[in-house]
Every structure is written in structure tokens, then in C-alpha cells.
Amino acid sequence: MPPEAAPQIGQFFDAWDLFRDPAMAGVLAGALLGFLGVFVVARRMVFLSAALSQAAGLGVALAFWAQIHLGFSSTWMSPTVGSTLATGLAALGLVGGTRGARWRPDGRLGWVYLMGAAGTLALGTRIVQEVQDIESILFGSAVAVAPADLQQLIGVTGGLFAVQVVGLRGFCQVAVDEDGARVRGLPTRLLGLLLVASLALAVSVTTRILGALPVFAFTVLPAMAALRVAPNLATAAWLAAILGGAAGFLGYLAAFLYTLPVGAAQALVAGAEVLLAALVGLGLDAWHTRAVHRHAHIHGPGCGHLVVQHGDHMDYLHNGHLDHQGDDGQTDDHGDGHGDGHGHRHD
Amino acid sequence: MSDSPLLLCQALQVGYRGQPLLPPIDLRVERGETWALIGPNGAGKTTLLRTVLGLLPALGGQLAHPGSAIAYVPQRSELDPSVPARVIDLVRAGAERGWSFARPRWPYAPQPQVQQAMRDVGVEKLCREPWLHLSEGQKQRVLLAQALAGEPDLLILDEPTSAMDVHAERQVFDLLGELRDRRRLGLLLVSHNLGALGSFATHAIFVDKDQGVVVPGPLREVVQHPAFDARFGLHIAEQRGGHAT
Incomplete structure (x- = not known):
């Protein structure tokens, strides 16, 4: 029996009607999470994103479980409702009520991450008919996106981008020097809560659609790449949005061409962007060193x-x-x- | 011109979790004065500084800066070098107050107070330079420009000359004195360099948690206080001996 021919790039675009929605979902999720990720990485909250994405996964699994075993309707206990509730509760537990807490923040993040991942896997054994969905949630192996999910993602992306753009200078200042921003009277607590709430909403919606692995990757890797080469945080945020969107699309394309899991391919492309940025960053450093020597070395x-x-x-x-x-x-x-x-x- | 003080503390209590760290503090900072906040490591300087800045809640008493704007110059090491920022970005940030960040602004047109602040400290030629590539003296000037961009009345500085050589330290104190006189600022600064502060500060507030004392007042009176002498007398004598040789 002759080996099956590898898919060609032309075939991907010939079947664009089929792939358009999931590719668009990758682009939107990558752009949104990339933009938010710059502030997550700059404020050293990387594992907050990981913990929230696992909590979102657990919320989806709980929604399926509640439908099957408790008889909830799919309207009232949809996977989106489950992921939003679980992510919101996790965000509240991790960010709010820190006064008097006996555990360090990183310990609480670890607890949420582990309970999210282990709980999702454990529930997977009780909802056998949905096990494929559990795989999708954890590793992002979904190749199709429902039109309703894409519409929801478009709405959330538009709304959160609007919030981020209006508050961009405030978010930048809090990330660079939070104490200084507080002394100048900026609403640092509100800006911090807005960032976490935006992240929680973005993670809950995108995890439901793409899976936890690519969501975590989009939140961290494009931001790392952008922060390495951009001159300031605002530029880094826009650059990370572009890089995240590119990783979302190219990862989906690579998954088609090389028959890879979509989430893994998207994470690998985003990881490659970091390596590329490291090389560009080295080049920029060398150029800067030469420039200042040529003009006025500091x-x-x-x-x-x-x-x-x-x-x-x-x-x-x-x-x-x-x-x-x-x-x-x-x-x-x-x-x-x-x-x-x-x-x-x-x- | 109003005679109201730039900073007024009356029986101010500072501490953590409801536990006062120092005795109640009375303090009145006027325009043109330079106050040095001095004390040994762990004496409560940072707690007092953060309370005055509004970063920690006061446990009791009154803290007011009637009608005066406060600007804070943090230690240079507090800015994370992995977060990219150019000089112009940092100085512009100093001009933001309250909710001004939400107002649209053309990103390539620095406000007049930003340009003036950069001119005053001589960093306008560095405006496109990344923070990471600056020398320690240049970083200190940039942080000063950031604070001045908010057009403050009172400038509060945390260890402005730490990790600097004697030459750079003298330059920073000279610049601070010039800015204080030109802009009629009040200054409140934390520093460990008693020798340099002696020739620069007009007033001091000595704090020592272990001795349970807070001594505010004109510099000459503070350095003659027995609590100050008990803590720093030998150190100052050694410094004088060193200078004499």
C-alpha cells in the first residue's frame, strides 16, 4: 500500500472555508493573550496564567460532569459557564484576600494548577463519552471551532482590547514602577484587578475553545519575544499581539501540514518566536553598542x-x-x- | 505665597499590622528645607518613608501635605532591568497623575513639563536611550527628571547616591541643591552617607527602633542628641579622623 502523501499548503487554502474559523480563533486568541501576556510577564505573574488555564479546564470538565450526572441542562451549565465560574473563583482566591494568608502566593498558584490538572483528568474517567473534549481542553487538540464559539471569542477579544487600549499607559506604569504609580495617585489596585479580570476572562474563553496548553503558551511566549526586542512596554504589547496572532495561525497551518496536535504546534511556533527574538535582540544589542561607540559611547x-x-x-x-x-x-x-x-x- | 507646610505629621504612628514601630512623630517640612532621614539598618526608615508616601497606612495621628504635590524618587535598583523602558518613557510617566493615563495623547509629543524636567537635570540628549544602558549617575538623573515632570513641591528620595563613587555622589547632591533652590522644593531623603548629608541637609529626622526614639529638628540639634551620639558618635569621629588625615 503506497504511503499517504503529505498535505500540501495549497490544499489548506483550497479548503479555507473549512479551516477559516479555527485559524481565526487561533489568531484572535494569540493576539489577545499575547497583548495581555506582556503585563503578565513584566509583573512576574506567569504562573497565574498557567493556574487559571488549568482551572478553566477543570470548570469545563465539571460542566460536562454536572450535565451527565446531575442532570443540569447544557444551557445552564455549559462548558463556557463552567470555565468562567472556575476561572473567576480561582482568580479571586489567588489575588483577593491575600491579607493574613499563611501560604505564599506561589504555593497557592501551585495548588490551583495541580488541582485543576488532576481534577480534569480525574473527572475525565467519569465522563467517558466526553473524553475527547477533555483531551482538547488540556492539550488543545481541537481542529474545529463552532461558529458560536468564534462569535463569543470575537466579542471578548474586542471588549478586552478596548479596556486594555484605554488603560494602556496605566498598565505600563504599574508594570514598570507600581510604588511610583501609587504615589502619583494612579488607581493601581483597580488596574491590577482589571488586568487579572481581563486575563481570567480571556483564559476562560480561550481555554474552552483552544485548550490549556496553547493558552498558556500564548500568554507567555509572544510576550517574552516582544519584551526582548521592543524599546518599551507599550510597543512590546502591540508586538506581542502580532506575534501571538502569527503563532495562532502558523501553528494551525503547521498542524495541518505535518499532522500535529494543533495546540502543541501553536506552542512550538510561539517558542520558535522566542528563539528568533533572542537572535534579533543580540543583533540589536550589537548594533546599539556600535552606534554609541560611533557617536557618543556612554x-x-x-x-x-x-x-x-x-x-x-x-x-x-x-x-x-x-x-x-x-x-x-x-x-x-x-x-x-x-x-x-x-x-x-x-x- | 502660602505659608502652609509641604508635609505635616502630628503624632504620626507608623508600623505594621497594628503594631507601632516607632514613637509618635511630629514633623513639619517647609519649602527650601532639606530633611535627611537617618538611622541604622532596620531602624524604621523605610516604614516611615512608605507611610509618608501613602504606600503604607498610618496607624494613628495625622499626616497631611496640604495643597502640595509629592514626587517619589525610588532607588535605582527598584526598576526591573528586564522590563524595557527608554528615558523618555520613564520621564513621561512622571507627568501622569490620577486618571490622566486614560486621556488620549499623541505619543510623539512630550509635554512642556516633561521637556523642562529633562532640561533641568541635563538628560534631554539621552531621551531615546534604554534605561538598561545608562550609568548609575545617569539613571539617578532620569529618576529625578521623572519626579520633576510631575511638577512637585516636595521631593522624597530613597538612597539617591547608593552604589556611587564619591565624584558621582557629589554631582547628585550638587544637582539636588540646585533644583531645590531653583524650583523652591522641599527635599526629604534617606541616605547612609552621614558625611555628605552633613554638608547638604538643613534638617534631620533620626529614627532608631531599637532605642525607641525619633528625633526631628535642625541638623545641628539632631546630631547633638544623646541617642544619635550613642548610635553614630564613634562613626562620625572616625569619619572626622579620616578626613583630618
Whole structure:
């Protein structure tokens, strides 16, 4: 029997009507989670996203279980309702009520993550007919997206982007210097809650549609890539949205071409973006170093040039002459360090 | 011109979880004054500073800054170097107050107070530089510009000269003195360098949790207080001895 021919890229676009919705869902989820992820990564809340996505998975499994064993209707206890409830409760437990808590935040994150993952797997054995859905939830193996799910995702993405764009400068300031922002009277607590609520809603909806693995990947990896190369947080957020959207689409395409699980392919593409960004970042660093040397190198501790006492100040030995680094960014030539017209000599 | 103080503390109690750390504090900071907050490590300086800044709730007493805007200059190490930011981004952030971040703004047009702040501390040529690539002295100037962009009346600085050599430290104190005089600011700063503060500060507040004392007042009076002498007398004598040689 001849081996089956590998799928071709042309076949993907020939069947675009079939693949459009899941590919669009990947793009939207990647863009939204990429944008939010910049603030998650910058504020060192990476595992909050992981824990929330597992909680969302457990919420979906609980919804199926409640339908089968408790007789709830699929309208009242839909997977979306289950994931939203579970994610909201987890977010409240992790972020709210921290005063007087005896456990460290990372310990509580670990508890939510583990209970989410273990609970989903355990419930999977009690809802055998839905086991395929459980796999989809955990690993993102879904290849199709229902039109209603896509519409819901479009609405959530639009709403959350609107909130993020209006508050963008505030979110950036809280991520860079929270104390400073509080002193300036910014509503830092509200901005923090808005970020967590946005993340919880985005994670609950996207986990239901794409699965926990790609959701966690979209929240972390495009943000890592963008933060490596962008000059500031606002630019990083938009760049991460583009990279996340690209990973969502290219991952889906790669899954088609190489017969891979969709969620895994999307996570791998996002991971490759991080490696690419690391290379670009190294290039940018080298370019910056050359540029500042060519125009006005900024000397300072650890800049790589020998520090030399020069009268009442310190100079830096650079290409055989002494540079004085003013704090206004100007570098002045203080001669060759032998007889430079300053009226004194250097040893 | 109003004579109201920039900062007024009356029987202010600071501490954590309802437990006062220091005796009640009375303090009145006026324009043009430079207050040094001094004390040994773990003496309660940071707790007092964070309470004055509104980052910690006061346990009792009164804390007011009637009609005056406060700006905070954090330690340089408090900014995470893995979070990208250019000089212009940081200084612009200092001009945001309250809900101003929600107002649309053309991103390429710095406000006049931002430009003035950068000119005042001499960092306008660095505006596109990443924070990560600056020297310690330049970072301190950028944080000062950020604070000035909010057009404050009272500037509160946490260890502005830590990890600096003597030359850079002198430059920072010279700049602070110049800004204080030109903008008629009040300054309140934490520093461990008693020698440099002696020639710069006009007033001091000595705190020591272990001795259970808070001594505010003109610098000369504070350094003659027995509690200050008990803690720093030998240290100052050594410094004087070192300078004499």
C-alpha cells in the first residue's frame, strides 16, 4: 500500500472555508493573550496564567460532569459557564484576600494548577463519552471551532482590547514602577484587578475553545519575544499581539501540514518566536553598542573601559585617549593621558 | 505665597499590622528645607518613608501635605532591568497623575513639563536611550527628571547616591541643591552617607527602633542628641579622623 502523501499548503487554502474559523480563533486568541501576556510577564505573574488555564479546564470538565450526572441542562451549565465560574473563583482566591494568608502566593498558584490538572483528568474517567473534549481542553487538540464559539471569542477579544487600549499607559506604569504609580495617585489596585479580570476572562474563553496548553503558551511566549526586542512596554504589547496572532495561525497551518496536535504546534511556533527574538535582540544589542561607540559611547560602571583618575574626576581610557563622561550624556575628549594641555600629567 | 507646610505629621504612628514601630512623630517640612532621614539598618526608615508616601497606612495621628504635590524618587535598583523602558518613557510617566493615563495623547509629543524636567537635570540628549544602558549617575538623573515632570513641591528620595563613587555622589547632591533652590522644593531623603548629608541637609529626622526614639529638628540639634551620639558618635569621629588625615 503506497504511503499517504503529505498535505500540501495549497490544499489548506483550497479548503479555507473549512479551516477559516479555527485559524481565526487561533489568531484572535494569540493576539489577545499575547497583548495581555506582556503585563503578565513584566509583573512576574506567569504562573497565574498557567493556574487559571488549568482551572478553566477543570470548570469545563465539571460542566460536562454536572450535565451527565446531575442532570443540569447544557444551557445552564455549559462548558463556557463552567470555565468562567472556575476561572473567576480561582482568580479571586489567588489575588483577593491575600491579607493574613499563611501560604505564599506561589504555593497557592501551585495548588490551583495541580488541582485543576488532576481534577480534569480525574473527572475525565467519569465522563467517558466526553473524553475527547477533555483531551482538547488540556492539550488543545481541537481542529474545529463552532461558529458560536468564534462569535463569543470575537466579542471578548474586542471588549478586552478596548479596556486594555484605554488603560494602556496605566498598565505600563504599574508594570514598570507600581510604588511610583501609587504615589502619583494612579488607581493601581483597580488596574491590577482589571488586568487579572481581563486575563481570567480571556483564559476562560480561550481555554474552552483552544485548550490549556496553547493558552498558556500564548500568554507567555509572544510576550517574552516582544519584551526582548521592543524599546518599551507599550510597543512590546502591540508586538506581542502580532506575534501571538502569527503563532495562532502558523501553528494551525503547521498542524495541518505535518499532522500535529494543533495546540502543541501553536506552542512550538510561539517558542520558535522566542528563539528568533533572542537572535534579533543580540543583533540589536550589537548594533546599539556600535552606534554609541560611533557617536557618543556612554561610559559607566561595567562599560568595559579602564577607569583612570584625572585630576578631581574619573575618565575612561578609550582607543588610546581619555573620555570624560558627563551626566548629560555628552562624552568629552580629555586628551591622550600623557600631555593633554590640562596642565598636569598622568602616570 | 502660602505659608502652609509641604508635609505635616502630628503624632504620626507608623508600623505594621497594628503594631507601632516607632514613637509618635511630629514633623513639619517647609519649602527650601532639606530633611535627611537617618538611622541604622532596620531602624524604621523605610516604614516611615512608605507611610509618608501613602504606600503604607498610618496607624494613628495625622499626616497631611496640604495643597502640595509629592514626587517619589525610588532607588535605582527598584526598576526591573528586564522590563524595557527608554528615558523618555520613564520621564513621561512622571507627568501622569490620577486618571490622566486614560486621556488620549499623541505619543510623539512630550509635554512642556516633561521637556523642562529633562532640561533641568541635563538628560534631554539621552531621551531615546534604554534605561538598561545608562550609568548609575545617569539613571539617578532620569529618576529625578521623572519626579520633576510631575511638577512637585516636595521631593522624597530613597538612597539617591547608593552604589556611587564619591565624584558621582557629589554631582547628585550638587544637582539636588540646585533644583531645590531653583524650583523652591522641599527635599526629604534617606541616605547612609552621614558625611555628605552633613554638608547638604538643613534638617534631620533620626529614627532608631531599637532605642525607641525619633528625633526631628535642625541638623545641628539632631546630631547633638544623646541617642544619635550613642548610635553614630564613634562613626562620625572616625569619619572626622579620616578626613583630618
